[in-house]
Amino acid sequence: MPKNCALCLQERELKNSHIMPQSMYRAAGRAGEPFESDLIHVDHMRGTAVRTSKQLKQKLLCESCEDKFSRLGEDYFARICFQGAGTFELRGELHGLTPDEISSGRKM
Structure with missing residues (x-):
């Protein structure tokens, strides 16, 4: 049953979209010991919070x-994010920037 897309706002059939990019789940899974990198799924309606490796959609x-x-976003972002020791292109790019915008008294 078609509903409105959250991005284009058109009435279309919706896909089962990952809430967080699939590559970020993989990166989180490499972060540490088993279960240590599981996400916490908070269900406000039920008042629960559980540790899970399930990819939320x-x-x-x-x-x-x-x-x-x-x-235009996830593929590029996945390539420049932390990929293991010595491969973190985004970090290098951020370190090369000079803060130049003031917001709430802080340089950004």
Whole structure:
């Protein structure tokens, strides 16, 4: 049953979208000992919080927007994020930047 896509707001059939990019689940899984890197799923309606390795999904985006997120954001972000010892391209890029914007008294 079609609903409105959260990105384009068009009424379309929604895909089962990952709440967090799939590559980030893999990165979290490499972070430490078994279960140490599991995410905490908080269910406000039930008042519960449980540790889980389950990749959370929700009917959120249409196929076109899901594809845009993947091609124009998630794929690039996954390549420049921490990939293991000595491979963290984004860190290098951030260290090369000079703070130049003031927000609430802090340089950004």
